[in-house]
Amino acid sequence: MKHFFLIASIFFSIHLTAQNDAEIIKQIYSTSLTDGKSYSWLDHLSNQIGSRLSGSLGAELAVEYTKAEMDKLGFDKVWLQPVMVPKWVRGAPEFAYIETSPGTTTNVNICALGGSVATPNAGIKANVIEVKSLKELETLGKEKIEGKIVFFNRPMQADAIRTFDAYSGAVDQRGAGARKAVKYGAVGVIVRSMNLRLDDFPHTGGMGYGDLPVSQHIPAAAISTNDAEKLSAMLSLNKDIKFFFRQNCQQLKDVQSYNVIGEIKGSEFPNEYIVVGGHLDSWDLGDGSHDDGAGCVQSMDALRILKQIGVKPKRTIRVVLFMNEENGLRGGTEYAKVAKEKGENHIFALESDSGGFTPRGFSFENGDSFVKKAQQWKSLFEPYFIHYFEKGHGGADIGPLKNDTVVLAGLVPDSQRYFDYHHAKNDTFDAINKRELELGAATMASMIYLVDTYGTK
Amino acid sequence: MKHFFLIASIFFSIHLTAQNDAEIIKQIYSTSLTDGKSYSWLDHLSNQIGSRLSGSLGAELAVEYTKAEMDKLGFDKVWLQPVMVPKWVRGAPEFAYIETSPGTTTNVNICALGGSVATPNAGIKANVIEVKSLKELETLGKEKIEGKIVFFNRPMQADAIRTFDAYSGAVDQRGAGARKAVKYGAVGVIVRSMNLRLDDFPHTGGMGYGDLPVSQHIPAAAISTNDAEKLSAMLSLNKDIKFFFRQNCQQLKDVQSYNVIGEIKGSEFPNEYIVVGGHLDSWDLGDGSHDDGAGCVQSMDALRILKQIGVKPKRTIRVVLFMNEENGLRGGTEYAKVAKEKGENHIFALESDSGGFTPRGFSFENGDSFVKKAQQWKSLFEPYFIHYFEKGHGGADIGPLKNDTVVLAGLVPDSQRYFDYHHAKNDTFDAINKRELELGAATMASMIYLVDTYGTK
Numbered sequence: 050m051k052h053f054f055l056i057a058s059i060f061f062s063i064h065l066t067a068q069n070d071a072e073i074i075k076q077i078y079s080t081s082l083t084d085g086k087s088y089s090w091l092d093h094l095s096n097q098i099g100s101r102l103s104g105s106l107g108a109e110l111a112v113e114y115t116k117a118e119m120d121k122l123g124f125d126k127v128w129l130q131p132v133m134v135p136k137w138v139r140g141a142p143e144f145a146y147i148e149t150s151p152g153t154t155t156n157v158n159i160c161a162l163g164g165s166v167a168t169p170n171a172g173i174k175a176n177v178i179e180v181k182s183l184k185e186l187e188t189l190g191k192e193k194i195e196g197k198i199v200f201f202n203r204p205m206q207a208d209a210i211r212t213f214d215a216y217s218g219a220v221d222q223r224g225a226g227a228r229k230a231v232k233y234g235a236v237g238v239i240v241r242s243m244n245l246r247l248d249d250f251p252h253t254g255g256m257g258y259g260d261l262p263v264s265q266h267i268p269a270a271a272i273s274t275n276d277a278e279k280l281s282a283m284l285s286l287n288k289d290i291k292f293f294f295r296q297n298c299q300q301l302k303d304v305q306s307y308n309v310i311g312e313i314k315g316s317e318f319p320n321e322y323i324v325v326g327g328h329l330d331s332w333d334l335g336d337g338s339h340d341d342g343a344g345c346v347q348s349m350d351a352l353r354i355l356k357q358i359g360v361k362p363k364r365t366i367r368v369v370l371f372m373n374e375e376n377g378l379r380g381g382t383e384y385a386k387v388a389k390e391k392g393e394n395h396i397f398a399l400e401s402d403s404g405g406f407t408p409r410g411f412s413f414e415n416g417d418s419f420v421k422k423a424q425q426w427k428s429l430f431e432p433y434f435i436h437y438f439e440k441g442h443g444g445a446d447i448g449p450l451k452n453d454t455v456v457l458a459g460l461v462p463d464s465q466r467y468f469d470y471h472h473a474k475n476d477t478f479d480a481i482n483k484r485e486l487e488l489g490a491a492t493m494a495s496m497i498y499l500v501d502t503y504g505t506k
Numbered sequence: 507m508k509h510f511f512l513i514a515s516i517f518f519s520i521h522l523t524a525q526n527d528a529e530i531i532k533q534i535y536s537t538s539l540t541d542g543k544s545y546s547w548l549d550h551l552s553n554q555i556g557s558r559l560s561g562s563l564g565a566e567l568a569v570e571y572t573k574a575e576m577d578k579l580g581f582d583k584v585w586l587q588p589v590m591v592p593k594w595v596r597g598a599p600e601f602a603y604i605e606t607s608p609g610t611t612t613n614v615n616i617c618a619l620g621g622s623v624a625t626p627n628a629g630i631k632a633n634v635i636e637v638k639s640l641k642e643l644e645t646l647g648k649e650k651i652e653g654k655i656v657f658f659n660r661p662m663q664a665d666a667i668r669t670f671d672a673y674s675g676a677v678d679q680r681g682a683g684a685r686k687a688v689k690y691g692a693v694g695v696i697v698r699s700m701n702l703r704l705d706d707f708p709h710t711g712g713m714g715y716g717d718l719p720v721s722q723h724i725p726a727a728a729i730s731t732n733d734a735e736k737l738s739a740m741l742s743l744n745k746d747i748k749f750f751f752r753q754n755c756q757q758l759k760d761v762q763s764y765n766v767i768g769e770i771k772g773s774e775f776p777n778e779y780i781v782v783g784g785h786l787d788s789w790d791l792g793d794g795s796h797d798d799g800a801g802c803v804q805s806m807d808a809l810r811i812l813k814q815i816g817v818k819p820k821r822t823i824r825v826v827l828f829m830n831e832e833n834g835l836r837g838g839t840e841y842a843k844v845a846k847e848k849g850e851n852h853i854f855a856l857e858s859d860s861g862g863f864t865p866r867g868f869s870f871e872n873g874d875s876f877v878k879k880a881q882q883w884k885s886l887f888e889p890y891f892i893h894y895f896e897k898g899h900g901g902a903d904i905g906p907l908k909n910d911t912v913v914l915a916g917l918v919p920d921s922q923r924y925f926d927y928h929h930a931k932n933d934t935f936d937a938i939n940k941r942e943l944e945l946g947a948a949t950m951a952s953m954i955y956l957v958d959t960y961g962t963k
Contacts, residue, residue, distance in 0.1 A: 078667065079665040082665040083664045083665050210945075432667060437893075466939050
């Protein structure tokens with residue numbers, strides 16, 4: 050009989066705990082959807098501040114604003130973590146055209162890739178050689194490439210179901226195209242935008258010259274998908290057409306910036322740290338609502354919601370708004386360095402940096418055994434249509450935290466629309482759906498709640 | 507040993523079949539995403555034809571266009587099924603304002619509800635009584651309501667995760683508000699739009715007067731959510747403000763229209779029918795891209811894709827584009843009536859009428875044992891992020907097919923954005939994402955393929 054009561058009491062306590070978790074998660078979602086702050090914060094960040102490229106005024110205003118907002122939330126501590134960041138500036142709007150014969154030109158939409166050098170003031174005009182891959186450069190060799198502009202035109206794979214897979218499969222052209230092409234004597238590089246749609250927006254993004262001496266840096270720009278199609282079609286009719294482009298972007302000296310951090314101290318295990326974050330910097334063309342204003346306000350609201358509904362964390366939970374994900378990762382690197390120096394035991398880090406769309410689940414990096422644990426929580430998430438709990442990428446900013454024990458996790462929103470906006474002028478607040486953003490914040494808060502309650506082991 | 511081979515051979519044949527199914531489903535998705543027709547068909551339907559309210563020119567042009575397109579696809583048979591439909595016309599744009607004192611007015615955005623009568627030519631001006639439910643009318647009684655405009659202002663429930671649940675919980679105000687309010691002497695009805703967002707678009711939709719004699723019909727209109735908030739706030743300050751509205755919509759005589767049907771004959775069980783469909787009519791304010799142009803073009807492409815990749819159906823598969831879902835359901839009713847008369851054994855009907863957003867799965871009505879069977883197919887759909895296979899609503903148009911055996915199914919897309927556009931001026935082609943639409947078509951085609959291959963038992 051004693052055993053019966055023991056077993057019954059364990060059973061009921063497990064049962065009650067699960068009930069309690071379900072109840073708390075319900076409160077989290079309800080609070081986010083009826084009394085969330087993420088949408089109004091993002092409205093301010095996007096519409097009052099705007100783009101937030103590292104080192105820009107927007108980035109600094111965003112640091113001030115999010116710090117001030119977190120100061121109001123009654124967290125145990127809010128502070129700025131200094132970090133030096135690169136400052137690249139676009140300069141005057143870029144200009145480009147296709148010249149079919151002297152005097153006959155068609156304007157096209159381009160933008161300098163982040164980190165690119167300028168063209169000479171008068172621009173560059175040259176013949177174009179279209180390639181579909183970095184490898185194709187080898188095949189063509191110096192003979193076919195020297196003195197020309199290399200046009201990288203391999204589209205993202207349309208039948209990849211996860212658009213991030215399509216991105217990974219195409220983005221080498223943007224990142225490494227210039228430094229590979231220069232070896233064969235190219236004078237410039239034009240890259241088809243990383244966009245699955247056909248439209249007129251050029252999409253910027255990071256590129257690098259590797260170890261090349263500055264004298265060998267050639268300018269690189271993205272062209273809209275519509276104009277990439279146009280250029281390709283015109284080349285197929287006439288290989289002798291010329292392409293002109295002009296851009297006057299430049300890399301300035303590093304400047305001071307900050308990660309913005311808010312913290313609630315853990316009551317039982319204060320030296321076990323849980324991080325929830327996004328990156329505060331954005332590219333400069335849109336206002337960075339999806340990339341990654343959404344992730345920042347969701348992270349802030351995740352912790353705020355837990356506080357509002359009365360959750361007292363056992364472990365220390367931090368919101369971290371990382372600076373400089375887009376062109377340097379200095380914020381993520383600095384955060385991990387300081388955490389290591391201070392001996393802070395980070396057990397879990399969750400990043401939202403895939404847009405503010407309907408959340409579908411999580412991908413987990415560096416936590417094989419944790420994936421099984423998280424999959425046992427699946428039924429708690431089912432009422433919210435959260436179904437994806439798989440191994441995969443965590444997030445760029447939390448990557449430097451990687452060690453033998455920390456679990457890195459990424460929020461996985463629906464990815465279909467993401468690259469319609471990514472790094473382009475149309476990544477703006479009107480592309481955000483309030484409910485989708487709020488569901489994402491609630492999904493993050495729920496996972497943070499469960500990890501805080503049950504740990505990662 | 508004999509048993510071993512028998513078991514092994516069964517095992518391998520099951521295994522090979524599953525492999526084959528996975529391969530075919532992969533082809534379906536790939537074809538839809540790289541060589542689909544749904545998006546260009548919808549472009550024409552939305553941008554060249556536009557809104558398609560039953561009995562309108564748009565509806566008739568849509569019948570002609572979709573029939574002509576299906577004629578090109580090499581189906582075994584394409585035909586028009588005649589059906590008489592109601593013809594309600596909106597007339598001149600509606601006009602409304604709030605009058606705080608004589609001469610001091612604020613214009614607000616309204617639209618007549620579908621099926622409503624007009625106001626007198628000079629409009630109606632009266633005091634307003636705000637209620638949150640049909641039940642509240644009883645409590646207030648004739649004394650408080652007589653001579654006034656009843657303002658139904660219960661919002662859709664923001665923390666319902668499925669927006670269709672929030673819709674179901676609020677739409678009684680639109681459907682039955684007028685016929686209930688008239689009993690207490692109301693002179694008109696204004697209903698808060700069925701929209702979870704705060705914006706300026708009024709959302710129309712069906713309403714009815716039940717058995718009330720024509721002399722007792724009072725005009726009913728929807729007001730945008732922003733203006734509903736404004737009106738409510740002004741009423742809380744001053745109960746004596748007046749509301750003016752004018753609309754001159756009218757119900758004309760029924761006119762001839764058609765369901766559009768395409769068919770591929772089954773090779774083994776030609777009298778087992780599988781239907782895939784949507785409704786071709788739409789409301790008149792937008793161009794009906796989500797409701798339900800999307801469902802029509804997805805259905806057409808589902809069958810076209812199966813044909814393109816060489817699937818030879820065992821059962822007869824029909825695409826049915828139903829006429830008059832929005833204000834009469836005449837097309838669905840007629841289709842079911844004719845099917846019954848002809849003794850056609852319908853085993854499965856799948857409708858897409860919840861928008862062209864990222865597909866999440868299916869809801870099944872009238873097929874308890876089938877749900878278990880479908881859930882065994884879950885792993886085939888997992889690579890496409892299709893995870894929802896539950897009991898629920900099939901679809902309005904396929905509803906009349908209900909009998910003891912047919913399985914009714916609804917495609918379940920992500921629902922978060924649907925009511926931002928539903929029945930409003932902004933339900934237009936630009937709100938459609940090509941990939942999401944195509945994924946929906948592929949998801950439908952895959953389910954149709956499996957039902958055709960394995961039946962519903």
